[in-house]
Amino acid sequence: MSRPSDHYDSAPAKRDGAIAGPSLGPIGYARFFWRQLTSMRTALFLLLLLAIAAVPGSLVPQRSSDPNGVVQYTRDNPTLAPIVDAVQGFDVYTSVWFSAIYLLLFVSLIGCVIPRTAHHFKALRAAPPKTPARLDRLEGYASVEVGAGESDAAAAIDSARDILRRSGYRVQLFEGQGGDFSVSAERGYLRETGNLVFHTALIGVLISVGIGGSFGYSGQKVIVEGDSFSNVLLSYESFLPGRFFDDSVLEPYRLTLDDFDVEYEQQNRNAYGQPIDFTAGVTTFQGGAEAGVEREIKVNAPLSIGGNEIYLLGNGYAPVITVRDGNGDVAFSQAVPFLPQDANLTSLGVLKVPDALPEQLSMRGFFYPSAVPLDTGAFTSNYPDLVNPVLSLQVYTGEPRLDDGVYALDLDGLTEIAGRTAATPSIELRPGETADLPGGAGSITFENAAPASAAGDLEQSVPRFASLDIHRDPSQGWVLLFAILVLAGLLTSLFIPRRRVWVKAIDSDGGLRLEYAGLARGEDPGLERAVRDIQQRHAQRLGLRVNE
């Protein structure tokens, strides 16, 4: 059986009326179930079910694409969230029920593709079928009466065969009982080939996504201008290995972020300050070479190196901050990445200084690249570039939690010594300035990264950081290959017509009657035209002047 029993083109099932219920053994049931699963109706049902099942994942935030959204959703809907979570609503596309649907669909697909492939292989080697006795019920039927004396039916069919063969048909000659000759021709086997390639390639996509993805990994790195990144596990800020990841696949290389350039729109008043270009200039060191290679990473233009693709996904400012403790010793001095909160890069950052003595220090605050005061006394930034950089920090004493990362500060157990609730207001600093902390707790310096610049030129005073995504996905090429096969298979299966054409020559009353007809196998809008074309070429070849 080549096609599912309920395929439009296959013969309706015979209903013999016998109810085979009691005699249906386990094998019978298995066969029944299999036939149900591989039927067109089931495939269609599963396809539509898959479409419906994909919808909830767009309504509820997903852990895979929007983890912060999940946190927010849980906070906003405390009663609903556990229910959503219980039905895997935050992981729809890896959930049991979603997986069940597409796996069943693919089993159904495989159950359909395998017998059809076997059938197609046979069809590819088989000759076209016998010419039907009556052609006049078929599509594009035409007959040509040739007068007496010209009755070489065999020769006429020979030339018809020649024409058909040259037009890409597979041909077979038949001799009927009544002394008639005919040629049976078929073309468009590529249609079914395309169909099978399309469906097989879909399975290929699924397998390469499923298996291939497990060998890859993805990681993030925030890197400040002037800093370096080495491709070892410890250098990554976060790292998500695939199931079969093995750290021997990390190829040794190193890169330095030399500079990060942003271009802002300054002509168009409707988009003043809109970034129009980001460029991360890096130097890469590979294979133990001393000399580095200068390269660029841009949005839409990742860097390929050592089996990795490195993407530029974010950027911001990293003010260089030095903290001296109560004893006057430098307890902290480095560039601190502040995370942008808006288009003008008002940025939020956290510092933890556990080494400060006699009291541990921590700080949280905002960085404004172009600070302007608000009526409330607070600042905001009105331009993303460094026009008037201001750092505003609240300072706490007490032991800061270190396990919650470098971007979060748990205020529990901390005492504010400078800020809204303290006697001393928040510390405000411009590049190069230093402020003392109240109570002799020490001092903070906002270092000017380019102290040699002309006075008032603060454009280089604060370094920028780039956040890079570093990926390895060995299956990617396979997915692309199968995707291209999907498209190629689709095109051939939809637009190459599969058709049969017959030409018959019958001796009649000393003359000759030539008959032409075709049969579409699947959608074939051009069949009639094709038959007519064959007929006209045949007439031409035979030297017939045809009166229409």
Next chain:
Amino acid sequence: MTEQFVSASLVAIWSAMGVYTVAFILFTLDLAKRSAGDAESAGSTADSSSTAESLAFERAAASESSSGRSIGGQLGNAGGITATLVRPVEDSPAPKVYRLERVAFALTGLAWLVHVAAVLLRGFAQGYVPWANMFEFSLTSSAIIVGVFLFMQFWQNLRFLGAYISGFALIVLGVGTVNFYVDVVPLAVPLQSFWLVIHVFVAVLGTAFFALGAGLSITQLLQSRAAAGRAVGLRFLQTIPSADKLETLAYRVIVVGFVFWTFTLIAGAVWAERAWGRYWGWDTKEVWTFIIWTIFAGYIHARATRGWRGSRSAWLAIIGFGAVMFNFTVVNLFFKGLHAYSGL
């Protein structure tokens, strides 16, 4: 310079909308007139008297041409043997000509030219393709939909969809311009890629074919209701192709749309890999593009499944196009995702 182009583009948009409005009204009037069965006003037609059953074999002898013509063949001196072709005469009547429809169609063509000018002016004004935000997308997609409709006439007479297409274009263009208008701004950095040109353009082409397919499927449903005697008053249906014919046309149009949509999906994945570092991440827009692909895959399978031809598959085509519209409107405006380029 930019400002002149922008305002010229806006003038062109409003002008196109005006002409589309007139075309829409005329298309609708034409359908109403056909429903009234006013045969006289339908304009002169070629004879359409051939009854379907009489598969007349008569054209055989009734022909002009050459000198040595006779039913029996004989050896001709120059042209070879003369033979006689017998072919069943096709039963399709010669297409009627409706004067109002012709005027409406011509106006749609005119409006489209002005519309295309608006698209081009906007493109020149900003120096990049005019489909980078919702306003521009509405502007360009409606132009492409009308364009596909117009050029489709070289293949098939689908003018009976004129009211549907001109009305649809009018709504898209109007809502896009009134509610989503944004000034010319530089192209956002993530969109600076040639994939913007390819991916989005092919998506719009796919949408255009799906729109036509949905129009044909709606007409098909009306037609089959009429056949069941339930479409009272819609007598214009007698002047358009049968439900079967409409279904075949819808299928052919949608299949083309499906190929474009598949390409959009693949091109989008390739671009996503370049821009975001992963080719597929179940972003809301990706989810809906996938849903639409699955619905139309279902539609194509439905056409090959016994019991699913006819009205059921027509409904799938309509639901599929509904999902396309949902993807463009609700998903763009209300769903959170990476495809946040509405410009609003």
